[in-house]
Amino acid sequence: MAKVSFSPRRENRHAAMQFIYMQDINKTEDLETALTLFFRQKDKPREFYAFAEELIKGTLEHVDTIDETIRTYAKNWDFSRIAKVDLAILRLAIYELLYCFHIPPIVSINEAIDLSKLFSTADSKRFINGILDAFKLKLHRPLRDASKQ
Numbered sequence: 001m002a003k004v005s006f007s008p009r010r011e012n013r014h015a016a017m018q019f020i021y022m023q024d025i026n027k028t029e030d031l032e033t034a035l036t037l038f039f040r041q042k043d044k045p046r047e048f049y050a051f052a053e054e055l056i057k058g059t060l061e062h063v064d065t066i067d068e069t070i071r072t073y074a075k076n077w078d079f080s081r082i083a084k085v086d087l088a089i090l091r092l093a094i095y096e097l098l099y100c101f102h103i104p105p106i107v108s109i110n111e112a113i114d115l116s117k118l119f120s121t122a123d124s125k126r127f128i129n130g131i132l133d134a135f136k137l138k139l140h141r142p143l144r145d146a147s148k149q
Contacts (some may be wrong), residue, residue, distance in 0.1 A: 008048065009051060009111075011044075013051075013111050013115065014118075015042065015049050016052040016059070017088050017092050017115055018088075019038050020056060020059055020060070020088040020091055020092055021084055021085055021088035023056075024088060031057070031060065035053060055100075058095050059091050059095040062095060063091065066091050066098070067079070067091070069094050069135065070082070070087070070090050070091070070094065073135050074127075074131055083120065083124060085120050086120055086127060086128055089112050089116055089120070090132075092112065093109065093111070093132055094132075094135065097135065101141070104144050105139055105144075109129075109133075112132060113125060113128065113129055116129075
């Protein structure tokens with residue numbers, strides 16, 4: 001089977017989601033060592049994954065706020081029952097929506113949906129889309145434009 005080629009940004013999001021998932025399953029106190037070991041296993045140099053590292057560190061720094069946002073919009077869902085892969089995808093997307101003003105919100109949402117297609121189930125795709133669709137209504141910025149904040 002041929003290897004699929006993704007844009008650098010998409011490949012970085014894949015790596016970020018994988019690390020966030022891994023961190024949720026097997027938490028480590030030493031983030032820098034964990035990142036070094038993680039990126040060492042990748043097929044590109046660590047410098048290639050600068051965007052992933054930014055996403056990882058930001059998501060983990062703001063995980064409490066992000067998780068509260070997920071709880072708010074995952075109505076009728078027990079947070080502890082959300083699949084770990086779906087949770088990693090949601091955390092990454094909501095981090096981008098809340099803190100990455102240089103990324104148009106619609107891009108973050110579409111990338112999250114694409115991650116769910118690759119790593120999760122059709123039901124999960126609908127679940128993730130539902131949460132992000134409801135959350136985007138709270139954003140006070142254009143969905144298709146990057147903000148200059």
